[in-house]
Amino acid sequence: xxxxxxxxxxxxxxxxxxxxxxxxxxxxxxxxxxxxxxxxxxxxxxxxxxxxxxxxxxxxxxxxxxxxxxxxxxxxxxxxxxxxxxxxxxxxxxxxxxxxxxxxxxxxxxxxxxxxxxxxxxxxxxxxxxxxxxxxxxxxxxxxxxxxxxxxxxxxxxxxxxxxxxxxxxxxxxxxxxxxxxxxxxxxxxxxxxxxxxxxxxxxxxxxxxxxxxxxxxxxxxxxxxxxxxxxxxxxxxxxxxxxxxxxxxxxxxxxxxxxxxxxxxxxxxxxxxxxxxxxxxxxxxxxxxxxxxxxxxxxxxxxxxxxxxxxxxxxxxxxxxxxxxxxxxxxxxxxxxxxxxxxxxxxxxxxxxxxxxxxxxxxxxxxxxxxxxxxxxxxxxxxxxxxxxxxxxxxxxxxxxxxxxxxxxxxxxxxxxxxxxxxxxxxxxxxxxxxxxxxxxxxxxxxxxxxxxxx
Amino acid sequence: xxxxxxxxxxxxxxxxxxxxxxxxxxxxxxxxxxxxxxxxxxxxxxxxxxxxxxxxxxxxxxxxxxxxxxxxxxxxxxxxxxxxxxxxxxxxxxxxxxxxxxxxxxxxxxxxxxxxxxxxxxxxxxxxxxxxxxxxxxxxxxxxxxxxxxxxxxxxxxxxxxxxxxxxxxxxxxxxxxxxxxxxxxxxxxxxxxxxxxxxxxxxxxxxxxxxxxxxxxxxxxxxxxxxxxxxxxxxxxxxxxxxxxxxxxxxxxxxxxxxxxxxxxxxxxxxxxxxxxxxxxx
Numbered sequence: 015x016x017x018x019x020x021x022x023x024x025x026x027x028x029x030x031x032x033x034x035x036x037x038x039x040x041x042x043x044x045x046x047x048x049x050x051x052x053x054x055x056x057x058x059x060x061x062x063x064x065x066x067x068x069x070x071x072x073x074x075x076x077x078x079x080x081x082x083x084x085x086x087x088x089x090x091x092x093x094x095x096x097x098x099x100x101x102x103x104x105x106x107x108x109x110x111x112x113x114x115x116x117x118x119x120x121x122x123x124x125x126x127x128x129x130x131x132x133x134x135x136x137x138x139x140x141x142x143x144x145x146x147x148x149x150x151x152x153x154x155x156x157x158x159x160x161x162x163x164x165x166x167x168x169x170x171x172x173x174x175x176x177x178x179x180x181x182x183x184x185x186x187x188x189x190x191x192x193x194x195x196x197x198x199x200x201x202x203x204x205x206x207x208x209x210x211x212x213x214x215x216x217x218x219x220x221x222x223x224x225x226x227x228x229x230x231x232x233x234x235x236x237x238x239x240x241x242x243x244x245x246x247x248x249x250x251x252x253x254x255x256x257x258x259x260x261x262x263x264x265x266x267x268x269x270x271x272x273x274x275x276x277x278x279x280x281x282x283x284x285x286x287x288x289x290x291x292x293x294x295x296x297x298x299x300x301x302x303x304x305x306x307x308x309x310x311x312x313x314x315x316x317x318x319x320x321x322x323x324x325x326x327x328x329x330x331x332x333x334x335x336x337x338x339x340x341x342x343x344x345x346x347x348x349x350x351x352x353x354x355x356x357x358x359x360x361x362x363x364x365x366x367x368x369x370x371x372x373x374x375x376x377x378x379x380x381x382x383x384x385x386x387x388x389x390x391x392x393x394x395x396x397x398x399x400x401x402x403x404x405x406x407x408x409x410x411x412x413x414x415x416x417x418x419x420x421x422x423x424x425x426x427x428x429x430x431x432x433x434x435x436x437x438x439x440x441x442x443x444x445x446x447x448x449x450x451x452x453x454x455x456x457x458x459x460x461x462x463x464x465x466x467x468x469x470x
Numbered sequence: 471x472x473x474x475x476x477x478x479x480x481x482x483x484x485x486x487x488x489x490x491x492x493x494x495x496x497x498x499x500x501x502x503x504x505x506x507x508x509x510x511x512x513x514x515x516x517x518x519x520x521x522x523x524x525x526x527x528x529x530x531x532x533x534x535x536x537x538x539x540x541x542x543x544x545x546x547x548x549x550x551x552x553x554x555x556x557x558x559x560x561x562x563x564x565x566x567x568x569x570x571x572x573x574x575x576x577x578x579x580x581x582x583x584x585x586x587x588x589x590x591x592x593x594x595x596x597x598x599x600x601x602x603x604x605x606x607x608x609x610x611x612x613x614x615x616x617x618x619x620x621x622x623x624x625x626x627x628x629x630x631x632x633x634x635x636x637x638x639x640x641x642x643x644x645x646x647x648x649x650x651x652x653x654x655x656x657x658x659x660x661x662x663x664x665x666x667x668x669x670x671x672x673x674x675x676x677x678x679x680x681x682x683x684x685x686x687x688x689x690x691x692x693x694x695x696x697x698x699x700x701x702x703x704x705x706x707x708x709x710x711x712x713x714x715x716x717x718x719x720x721x722x723x724x725x726x727x728x729x730x731x732x733x734x735x736x737x738x739x740x741x742x743x744x745x746x747x748x749x750x751x752x753x
Binding site for chain 2: 442469
């Protein structure tokens with residue numbers, strides 16, 4: 015009898031262990047998404063009271079921006095407290111968005127709200143995108159241009175407009191004997207940077223923070239910097255996308271890249287292993303005057319023990335093409351909200367309500383402007399305290415023409431990686447042969463990747 | 471007792487068996503099916519027949535990854551097993567402090583592959599920077615040897631423990647008899663010890679062989695396939711095909727590669743098991 019009891023107890027124990035995995039899902043019914051990757055953070059907010067369910071749907075937002083994870087969690091919580099609709103926010107780790115989205119979309123509780131980066135990203139997910147034409151959020155847009163369309167259907171809605179350029183430490187620049195106003199062409203930038211490098215030991219700082227080519231930082235150059243030659247080529251040819259890039263302005267790309275790597279805090283050969291954090295920390299520590307990055311970095315650069323608005327400025331990335339005196343910052347978006355068309359009807363409605371709330375309610379617009387530092391292209395937007403964003407407005411008001419974001423038209427991630435790899439190799443060994451590799455990766459890589467990404 | 475065992479055995483087996491079916495058999499069957507499909511998410515797959523397999527074999531990056539994996543596997547299997555056996559021989563000699571050494575050699579095995587990969591990436595990059603060579607992201611040779619050093623460092627301790635257990639099971643009488651017959655250390659090793667530990671060798675070679683083919687996290691963390699996919703191993707190539715590429719046409723291809731990979735690993739390890747098993751002696 016005793017043995018029998020023991021056997022039963024053991025069986026129960028084995029059973030319990032085997033079923034633990036399933037159990038956690040049932041006990042937390044509101045937990046929409048099990049977090050498998052350690053890098054993801056997740057909070058689920060349970061309805062505050064069961065008495066006030068506005069709708070019976072729920073929202074699952076797969077957030078693209080790790081910088082704003084906490085703010086989204088807080089906003090989701092506030093929304094749930096106000097309306098009783100559960101909102102789950104999961105943030106994908108940097109560079110892992112497509113991967114995470116793909117596995118999450120395969121689940122029974124898939125994200126109801128996700129994002130794509132533009133036309134190329136949309137091509138992959140268009141079947142899953144709910145047509146947003148006529149929805150509240152669509153009607154709130156300040157301009158049709160912020161809607162991502164596929165034919166007549168509105169598949170995505172831009173929810174943030176960002177700018178990037180060369181972030182400048184004004185105090186250091188003055189110490190070197192220059193002001194930001196003096197720099198309004200590639201020639202000026204080159205003169206200042208090379209002068210700082212020549213006096214590096216005396217000044218105690220370098221011109222540019224390291225142009226790291228580690229995965230956490232290389233997008234600044236293989237994507238954002240590469241936008242400039244693409245932008246000017248599109249402008250010259252009067253097009254908005256292409257299946258074969260010509261590389262008309264690659265010499266200018268080379269000039270600015272040479273400037274970055276040879277006037278930096280470290281040896282060009284060491285750039286291969288430098289990370290985004292390295293670069294930012296150098297800039298924060300006052301080791302470099304210039305730091306190529308965007309308005310999203312504002313929160314990381316200001317605050318206690320860091321810079322104040324008076325120390326910083328963002329100047330356009332001059333590459334020596336076009337009307338440089340009237341060139342503005344690179345301003346655009348690669349963040350489009352999409353609603354999962356395969357989700358339950360109630361969840362879609364809940365998601366649309368949540369989106370509309372985010373961009374119309376006082377709390378939502380405040381959080382997006384002040385907490386997240388976003389400029390949102392919606393009618394009720396609150397002015398953002400973000401210095402770089404304000405500067406972009408000032409540049410535009412002064413009649414300077416913003417450079418648009420064309421990297422959503424790049425054919426694939428693989429193309430960017432190919433260019434990045436060639437840039438890294440060139441930085442380590444600056445020969446003409448190595449630059450020819452960059453050109454090959456840029457021009458021939460584009461055609462190859464375009465063909466692979468768009469099979470007949 | 472036996473009756474009770476028979477009676478209750480299903481109770482013990484069913485939970486684990488169910489977990490095996492849910493966690494392995496069903497996903498495997500689904501994966502096999504998906505390798506013949508084109509899909510974005512697993513819910514809506516479209517049957518395309520063997521097209522994915524044709525593309526997989528025509529894909530140069532896949533065959534390159536196979537070549538790299540094989541050359542890595544051959545060297546790492548030899549390095550790991552030779553050093554592990556050597557250490558095991560040293561540490562069964564009743565020297566002072568053997569337990570401490572065994573613990574220390576085993577320790578790297580307790581650290582995860584990703585962490586190890588990043589630690590070694592920093593170490594190797596430092597060395598390369600000092601000697602003025604291109605860093606890992608641009609240096610195929612350093613990537614190859616880095617992977618071998620890393621995995622050897624990680625796995626030698628584990629294999630050493632298995633060899634020590636084997637060596638401790640070699641009967642004392644046999645060794646004594648060999649000594650009386652005038653056999654020297656090398657003859658004893660080759661003619662007595664190694665034949666007697668063939669079962670340990672079988673296990674160790676099997677483990678290192680399958681580990682080499684399945685290697686993923688170390689590869690991802692150390693080189694991520696740089697430069698230009700030249701240090702990309704099979705598992706990472708499959709992962710990149712599936713995840714780093716956007717578009718339905720890539721998912722089924724990745725799936726087909728995974729099936730080929732699975733069959734390949736099973737076939738190679740079966741051949742190896744058969745070959746080394748036949749040399750085992752019954753004690």
